[in-house]
Amino acid sequence: MTSGTPDAEIMVARAQMSETRRPTVAALEAILQIEHRVLDHGFVRVIDYMGDDGAIVQAARVSYGRGTKKVSEDRALIRYLMRHWHSTPFEMCEIKLHVKLPIFVARQWVRHRTANINEYSARYSILDREFYTPSREHLAAQTTINRQGRGAVLEEEQAARVLHLLREDAERSYATYRQLLNDPDDPDHDADRTGLARELARIGLGLSTYTQWYWKTDLHNLFGFLRLRADPHAQFEIRIYAELIRDIVRQWVPVSCEAFEDYRMNAVSLSAAEADVVRKVLAGTTLSRPQNISTREWSEFATRFGIIGA
Amino acid sequence: MTSGTPDAEIMVARAQMSETRRPTVAALEAILQIEHRVLDHGFVRVIDYMGDDGAIVQAARVSYGRGTKKVSEDRALIRYLMRHWHSTPFEMCEIKLHVKLPIFVARQWVRHRTANINEYSARYSILDREFYTPSREHLAAQTTINRQGRGAVLEEEQAARVLHLLREDAERSYATYRQLLNDPDDPDHDADRTGLARELARIGLGLSTYTQWYWKTDLHNLFGFLRLRADPHAQFEIRIYAELIRDIVRQWVPVSCEAFEDYRMNAVSLSAAEADVVRKVLAGTTLSRPQNISTREWSEFATRFGIIGA
Amino acid sequence: MTSGTPDAEIMVARAQMSETRRPTVAALEAILQIEHRVLDHGFVRVIDYMGDDGAIVQAARVSYGRGTKKVSEDRALIRYLMRHWHSTPFEMCEIKLHVKLPIFVARQWVRHRTANINEYSARYSILDREFYTPSREHLAAQTTINRQGRGAVLEEEQAARVLHLLREDAERSYATYRQLLNDPDDPDHDADRTGLARELARIGLGLSTYTQWYWKTDLHNLFGFLRLRADPHAQFEIRIYAELIRDIVRQWVPVSCEAFEDYRMNAVSLSAAEADVVRKVLAGTTLSRPQNISTREWSEFATRFGIIGA
Amino acid sequence: MTSGTPDAEIMVARAQMSETRRPTVAALEAILQIEHRVLDHGFVRVIDYMGDDGAIVQAARVSYGRGTKKVSEDRALIRYLMRHWHSTPFEMCEIKLHVKLPIFVARQWVRHRTANINEYSARYSILDREFYTPSREHLAAQTTINRQGRGAVLEEEQAARVLHLLREDAERSYATYRQLLNDPDDPDHDADRTGLARELARIGLGLSTYTQWYWKTDLHNLFGFLRLRADPHAQFEIRIYAELIRDIVRQWVPVSCEAFEDYRMNAVSLSAAEADVVRKVLAGTTLSRPQNISTREWSEFATRFGIIGA
Structure with missing residues (x-):
């Protein structure tokens, strides 16, 4: 997990230590607020979390009642819950992330409906000049095995041509965007021209443009996200976010995450x-x-x- | 807000202080884990929380972007969000409660579906001998104004008779329950008789029997719960829980709760x-x-x- | 699937035939509105439905686009979708049921949150004198294998005693309920006594009392309900409802239901x-x-x- | 409500009439399957529906029980339910639409999470050469009243320039897309070049590109969608879809829609x-x-x- 350089605002947020009676996870506290870089301009930052492995056990034992506590160890109970599809105890943990991601990735991500989202609004604000360009080794042909996904990587010359086209279009679209906005703060501002409303000026921007959001979800639904998006069949650009988040989850709730990987992620279903x-x-x-x-x-x-x- | 005497386990949980980089709310930390008594045997305990008034502003500003920050104060922004039905920023706060409540109250409560619940299971465990008996001043006749709710309080003699009947039935049902279970740990255990399965033995228990659960929800959905259940039209026995929770929310996110009371709870809708x-x-x-x-x-x-x- | 005798109101509803351009399923039309009996006083009635196997294919093909249509047959596509956890096409079908069920069954059922419910309200109306009594062959001891579920069936004499106790308590609670209500329409109405509010009078009724509701859900979530509740580990009293509903689903969307049984219900997960x-x-x-x-x-x-x- | 010319496939679907015992709505049957045009290339088609005004009353009366039926008329009950925020009866109706819409509109639409969606997938299939261009009267400057929305319409010369830029960029992006795909069915197919995987080739397409989906939701959540999206503060391009859908709802459930407009859409909330x-x-x-x-x-x-x- 590589980490970006935290800027001044993040440094301030990280410096604020408080005392709490809530469960805390030292490994997660250590990386709180820090930007973990993904793709060329993206990142994932853990903003807040609720609960730990113990909180899952505590909630489950309300449903099991007194007595069980002595018999089962926590680890065995968590693995039992995962194995037998008891999902509600895992809903008792919650995590909040700040994510920067290309719009076409955001469009896949948002299909996971049981989560809370606050996205940067291009109706209110002006988007930065940041768009995703695949690295050369990810430029692949359409697979021939099924109708979806990537096959062989393109040859060098062809890859260079593809990158040139993608970059050129993205840059032109962004230049048009700024020209349409004609924002008074722009160096090229033309006082004789009216700027177009933000909500309209952005419609020509490409799907590779970066957006960002606050995303909050419970552990059960996060596992559902990881099972589909950290899977080899997921598109590379969302999978790399999912893999990074899985690494974060391993540090947050190590016992539950191991159980998830054993009984869900790497499980095999037989008809x-x-x-x-x-x-x-x-x-x-x-x-x-x-x-x-x-x-x-x-x-x-x-x-x-x-x-x-x- | 009256508080019960915390037992040994709660004392231990309260003694554990940790350092955290997450937002904390001193007023809520002060009452974490403590049992706030409701009705004759019920309680509400705050187990954990995520976020504060500032977290709502922070999430909203992702959607407003840079610049807004300087113009609006936090309070004005929160009130603006509430007034204009922007619900997603309020979803960024989360609270987890441990609640003990009569089953007929639980049946109304559970209709709020966007929440996470782990309930004590009477298939696994044996329920305690605790059932709700209304206090005399809450024994009222059916209202004559509409088809729902309470009217005039019963006269003393009639009230006494009602209480006697309710108590007698509850006690008899519970005695039958224990007899059917014939649990080996019971003093009256009859070694010549087989105990009935727990999942069956409980079906004769009354709706006034207490159950308990862990309940976790986000602030937006909690406001939805409060608007309906802290309302004068709600049944008294759930309203008193809702009022207590509203008091807790006031301590947790005072600015948001004030905005909620001004623009939702005490607002008036004109057709x-x-x-x-x-x-x-x-x-x-x-x-x-x-x-x-x-x-x-x-x-x-x-x-x-x-x-x-x- | 045994069917009760439809009463006059149902006969009228069944007689109303209309023309429609929507997809219809003859096998389901044939049983629409009819009461299918469950347990001693319960039933399941199909009130309405939306879509059929073809509607799933149609929705999936929006996401596959033109071309696929010629290659895959509908059955193969439905089985592929089920096998690869594509859940959204199955959400395109919807069913609405009228169900009468004991309250302790309703309490398990309602935990499936992604469904729409309108329940008969005992705050507004008076409940009928109907409560569930297990049949003799279902009176079983607590299992000794795990902490949950039933083991050996009780011997005849013990079973008779259990049934006597359950019936006696249920009858006494119901008698108390009517006495507390002191409803003017009751033959035993006592004009000198005030009736207790309905919302309070019912709190002593047992969990075996029957309630009823309209329940509406999509096919994907219905499959989730069936996987958990038609499972041998589910309590018998809810399982028998789930099994009946599975029979109905087989008639409604036979291809999808077969795929569900092959790849979910009867599948085996290997860690x-x-x-x-x-x-x-x-x-x-x-x-x-x-x-x-x-x-x-x-x-x-x-x-x-x-x-x-x- | 203007309607497009149904193509051959739609004609076939419309010709299939069946008999049903379900509630039907003649006014909605009359427009089933037909494309109602929105914007320059978009449409809304009603594919299926469940329930009518009567179904809401029927579901509500389960919760009111016998007796009420004689007293209240259906219309009064529906208006009472709407006025007093009883949402569950309105969840008993469901509608399924086929919608073609620009991606930036889809991104706002999808934030309504309690709905079922199957979207055309650009990972599997190739998108058509269709993108949204605003008509001249909708090209407006950023409003100066708040940070969001449109102000004065642009002058003719400036508008022409904006349209030219938007069209040129959209056409160039689409040309790049086809060139990257290098699809064997394309007239310009270059046999010496490998095509880029579909999931990558599309990332440079603009947000104005049209997509399409099947969208299914219940009436309560549809009202929530309409209240926010048919509101004057919503962006014009989604509002015009919402207004068309409101017209459809008026034909489907006229009594409920009138109550919604009186008590929600056109209601005024006083703090x-x-x-x-x-x-x-x-x-x-x-x-x-x-x-x-x-x-x-x-x-x-x-x-x-x-x-x-x-």
């Missing part, structure tokens, strides 16, 4: 028919595709279990 | 037709009921504005 | 460590518990796959 | 302090600003009530 196949093989039968599994599903199954020549 | 009436009176016309307001609505309007003989 | 075990066995290694799987988890694993002596 | 002012004026006192109302609020108050020289 009813696939479970029957596994049952038979565990009982000594030779592996073979049954009729109720299509060849496409069988190929997905073989891939997941590294079966050669299935 | 399109009523607004026209007020417009005319402000312009000097004499007050009279227009045809597009029914007599029932007119009577509600007169009541809200203390108009006599309207 | 990261368990998946490694299966991978090794599929590659020819002998089955044995690795160190990173606890004995408790290993025993759960063995049970799920019918492994003897693992 | 506690403002209500006191009105109370005093209604009692005969002369109008004047009390100390607890700031000059800014007083000016907002005067504007809402058309008070001159307040």
Whole structure:
């Protein structure tokens, strides 16, 4: 996890230490407010958090009542809850992040509806001249395996041409934006021309333009976000945010995050028919595709279990 | 706000002080973990919180961007947000409560869906012998004004009879519950009899039995809860919880809570037709009921504005 | 699926046929409005629905765009969506049910928050004299395997005693309720006594009392409800409702329901460590518990796959 | 409400008539599937709906119980529910729309989280060459009254220049997009060049590019959408969609929509302090600003009530 240089305002925020009776997590306090850089201009900053691994246990034990406390250790209980899909105890932790991200990433992110968002408004304010340009190694062709995602990386000459086109368009769009705004504070301000309303001037800006928001969610829903967005099928540009946030979660609630990775993130789901196949093989039968599994599903199954020549 | 005597476990939790870089609210820290008593056996305890009035301003300013900061004061901004129904900045604060409450109150409470709940489970654990009995001054007849709510308080003799019946039934149901459970730890345990499963033994318990839960929600949704449940039309037994929580919120985010009380809780909504009436009176016309307001609505309007003989 | 005798009002509702340009499902139209009986006094009635299997495909294809339509068949697409956790297309179908159920079942049901509910209000109206009594074969002891659920069925004599106690208490509570209400329409009305407010009179009623509501949810969230509540670990009294609703869903969206049962309901989730075990066995290694799987988890694993002596 | 020419596929969908026992609304059936044009390339199509005004009454009466039915008329009940903030009965109606809209409008729209969305995916499919260009009368300067919204319309010459810039940039971005994709079906396909992955090629497209989605929501949340987005403070480009949808809702549930317009959309909210002012004026006192109302609020108050020289 690389960290950017905190600016003056962040330094001030970090310097303010208070006493609290709430649960605190030292590892997370250590990185509070700091900008963790993502992509070329993006970042993730932890602004605040509520609860820790212990808070999950505490909430779960209201539903289990007295007595359980002595029997189970905290770790075993958390893993039991995760394994058996008890989601409400994980909702008892909450985290608030400040994120800077390209608009096309924001458009995927916002589909996770059980979260609170305050986004920078281009109706009120002027956007900075910052847009995302992929690094060369991420410029890939459309995959040929399915209809979605990336395949082979472009050759050097072609990649250079792509980057040139993306940059040129982004710069031209931004120049048009400032020209339309004709803001009095701009060095190129033309006093003879009326500026266009901000809410209209921005409509020609590209989807690669950076925006930022405060994003707050509970741990259960954050796990749901990570399962979909830290997955290899997610688009690279959102996945890299998700992976960084997963690293943060590991520091915040290490026991819960490990359970999540074991029982959700890296778990494998067997369909009813696939479970029957596994049952038979565990009982000594030779592996073979049954009729109720299509060849496409069988190929997905073989891939997941590294079966050669299935 | 009266407070119960914290027991040993709460004393330990309160003694644990840590340093944090997060925003803290001294007035709320002072009452963290403490049981605030409600009804005869209920309580509300603040377990944790995230954010303060400043956190609302901070989140809102992401959407307002640079510049605004110098112009508006925090208080003016919070009041502006509340007045113009900007709800997302208030979602940036979160509070977690431990509440003990009668089941019939819990059934009303749970209808506020945008909250996280972990409830004590009577499938796993045995419920305590605690049930709600109204105090004498709250024993009232059905109101005759509408189909819902309470009217005149019962006379002493009748009230005594009602209390006797409620107590007797609650005690008998609880005795049956323990008998059905036939728990090995019970003094009356009968070794010759099998105990009934907990999930079944409890079905005869009354709705006045106390349960408890951890309840966590954001400030915007908490205001929604307060607007409906601290309202005079809410049933007394949930209203008294809501009023206590409103007192807690006043200590937590005093500026936001004041704005909520001014622009929501104590605000008055005029229908399109009523607004026209007020417009005319402000312009000097004499007050009279227009045809597009029914007599029932007119009577509600007169009541809200203390108009006599309207 | 047994069906109750529709009363006059239902007969009228069923007789009203209209023409529509919306998708319709003949199998569901055939049972619309009819009461399907559950437990001793409960029922489930389908009131309305939106969409069918085709509506899921149609919505998904907005996100896939033109072209796909020719390649994939509808069934393959629906199964692909289910297998790869694409939940939004399933949210495009909606169903509305009228359900009569005991209050302790309603308390579990309402924890599924992404649904719309209108419940019969005991603040406004008087509840009927109907409460749930388990049938003899469902009277079971607390299980000894875990802290939750039922074990062996009670012997006849003990069962009879339990039923007697449950019935006696429920009848007494209901008699008290009517006495407290002292409703003018009651044959036993005592004109010398004031009736207690409805919202208070009901607090002594047992959790086995029946209530009813209109419940509306989308297909994705309905599947979530079914996965948890039609599961063998769910309490029998809610499971039997869930199973009936699953039967209804099979008639409504047969392809989606089959995919749900194959990839969710009857699927088996392997933890990261368990998946490694299966991978090794599929590659020819002998089955044995690795160190990173606890004995408790290993025993759960063995049970799920019918492994003897693992 | 102007309607576009339905294409062949829509004609087929409209021709399919079925019989149903569900409530139907003739006025809505008449426009089902038809494209209602919005902006230069957008549209709104009603795909499906559930319920009518009667369904709201039916659901509400579960909570009122028997007896009420005879007393209140449906219209009075619906207006009572709206006036007293009973939201759950309105959640019992649902509507599904197919909408084509510019991305910057979609970004505002999606903030209404309690809705179901399936959006056309530019990771899977290629976007059409369609982008929004404001008509000349909507090209306005930034307002000088507050930080948000539009002021005076631009003069002809300046407007022409703005339109030229917006169109030129949008066309160039789209040309770059197709060049990056280098799709084999394109007439300009260059066989010597690898196409860029779709998920990357689209990042330079402007926010004015059109997207489309299926959007489904219940009536209560739709009213929430309309209150904010059909409001004069909403950006013109989303407001025009909201106004069209409000026209559709008027045809679907006329009684509820009228109640919504009377008690929400066109209602006026008085703060506690403002209500006191009105109370005093209604009692005969002369109008004047009390100390607890700031000059800014007083000016907002005067504007809402058309008070001159307040």
